[in-house]
Amino acid sequence: MPRRAMRSDWGSVQEIDRGRRYRLRWWQETPDGYKRCSETVRGTRRDAYDRLAEIRLEHSHDAPCPTxxxxxxxxxxxxxxxxxxxxxxxxxxxxxxxxxxxxxxxxxxxxxxxxxxxxxxxxxxxxxxxxxxxxxxxxxxxxxxxxxxxxxxxxxxxxxxxxxxxxRSTTTRQDDGIWTLAQLGETWARIHGAWYESAFLLAGFGGLRVGESLGVRVDDVTDATRDGVPMALVRVERQVGDAGVSETLKTPQSRRTVPVVGRAGLWLLDHARGGGDGGWMTGNGGGEPSVQKTMRRAWMRDGGEHPFRNLRNSWQTWMRWELRVPPYLIEPMMGHVGHDVTSIHYDRPLAEEYADVMAEAYRARPFDHTWDNLGL
CATH class of the missing domain: 1.10.150.130 (Tyrosine recombinase, N-terminal domain)
Known part of the structure; x- marks a missing residue:
């Protein structure tokens, strides 16, 4: 069995027949261009390396191996x-x-x-x-x-x-801080009027991923107000990365419809009716959606306490612990893959059923009724 090729500073020597035959390989200029060449040497390993040295002298000024x-x-x-x-x-x-x-x-x-x-x-x-x-x-x-x-x-x-x-200790630990509902209200008041306000509300009050929050168009937002509870239903159909728009989401379950209740839902509905920015809820001013890099820079420049992606973590936390929505209802609204047979193969709740759950939770705990003093 041929042995592994032995590398030298220039070319290589591979043993074909132990102590008898060796294959030399090197790169050189030929009439057909710069190519890899080979030659078989009969004799000892020393003979093979001596021959490779001779070839190197002949072609030492040829173009180098590709980088x-x-x-x-x-x-x-x-x-x-x-x-x-x-x-x-x-x-x-x-x-x-x-x-x-x-x-x-x-x-x-x-x-x-x-x-x-x-x-x-x-x-x-x-x-x-x-x-x-x-x-x-x-x-x-x-x-x-x-x-x-x-x-x-x-x-x-x-x-x-x-x-x-x-x-792994050389990797800086990521900021995993979150906002409470009260802190989200204060943050909203601070960035009110910013061009990325829609993305902020979709992530902080709808649980969308960063790319998903930038990929929402105005026709993805519909009015689902019921029994006095203001609500917007938002279809998640695409995401936007730094490379642009993609119709491919993280998982098949990520293609979903999410309810946004209260003042945030009203603002999204009003913004959608106004045409957004070139048809996008968060645009770049030129008829295209803003990319993540631009939004992250603006967020940090405006004093974002935590990374923008942590808004999704915050949504999950206040939904569970402040609105008391059960985790089994939160998971599909986040676009997560189920972990049991029923969730994976059978459970297919409709958008209207999500809306009913959120309306009931909001009526029991209308968290933003005291936000008038924030100017929202």
């Missing part, structure tokens, strides 16, 4: 784009990969020839990253160099070796 950056731009990045175009990958995933390549991988590896990537260099590079950055970078470098192996650029993928990843 990691070449592999990314020529082959792997276009492959990812085709997968996105074919519906196999999400555009948001490609956006994250592009960002990871640009910020973490490219500065160190873009100009390094694939046959000069050394395990020690990889380990030293990983040691200088956080756990999350290292994991993200390796998730794109491993499959990228797999392509290089497939096309014969190198014999082995050095990024597939086992490395010691940085400790």
């Amino acid at each position: 990691v950056g070449d592999v990314w731009s020529r082959w792997y990045r276009p492959q990812l784009q085709r997968m996105v175009d074919g519906g196999e990958r999400r555009a948001s995933t490609l956006y994250v990969y592009d960002s990871t390549w640009r910020t973490c991988a490219a500065p160190r590896w873009a100009d390094v020839p694939c046959d000069q990537v050394r395990p020690l260099d990889v380990q030293q590079w990983l040691d200088g990253l956080t756990n999350s950055a290292a994991g993200g970078a390796m998730r794109i470098l491993r499959p990228a160099l797999d392509v290089a192996v497939r096309y014969g650029v190198v014999d082995t993928n050095v990024f597939r070796e086992r490395y010691l990843m940085p400790s």
Whole structure:
């Protein structure tokens, strides 16, 4: 059985027949362009390395082996784009990969020839990253160099070796703080009139994910007021990431209709009747929805106490502990996958039934009746 190729500073030597035959591989300029070449040497291992040294002298000024950056731009990045175009990958995933390549991988590896990537260099590079950055970078470098192996650029993928990843303690703990209902009211009063006010209400009073809150159009909002309880029903049909609009949601259960009661529901209905911003509840002023990056920056600039994504956590908490809505009713409104047979295969509540639950809970605890003094 042929032994694994032995790497040298230039080219490689692979044993075919122990102590008798060796295969040499290297890159050189040919009449047909820069190509990978091979030659079989009969003799000892020393003979094989001597012959490789002779070949190196002949072609030492040829173009170098393709770099990691070449592999990314020529082959792997276009492959990812085709997968996105074919519906196999999400555009948001490609956006994250592009960002990871640009910020973490490219500065160190873009100009390094694939046959000069050394395990020690990889380990030293990983040691200088956080756990999350290292994991993200390796998730794109491993499959990228797999392509290089497939096309014969190198014999082995050095990024597939086992490395010691940085400790998880190098990752900054995320802010998991939430707002109470009273604090949500105060925050709403503070950002009242901001261009992202609709997204704030959809997340904080409807439990939508960040991308979902930006993907709501005015025709997704309908009036479901009943028995004196003001209420808007909001269809969740799409989400918006930094890469743009996507009709693919996190899970099939994420496609749902959510009730928003009280003053927040009234505001959403009024905003929808007014046409929103180019047909979007949260637009960018040019007829398109705002992307998450822009909204997050505005939120932090305006003094957001916690990350915007924590509004969803806050909604779940006050729904359960302040409005006393049972968890089994909250879960489907959040778009979560059920954990029992009934939830997964049988339970299919209608939007009107969600509305009835929220109307009853609001009548029992009308949490925003004292918010007149907030100017809302």
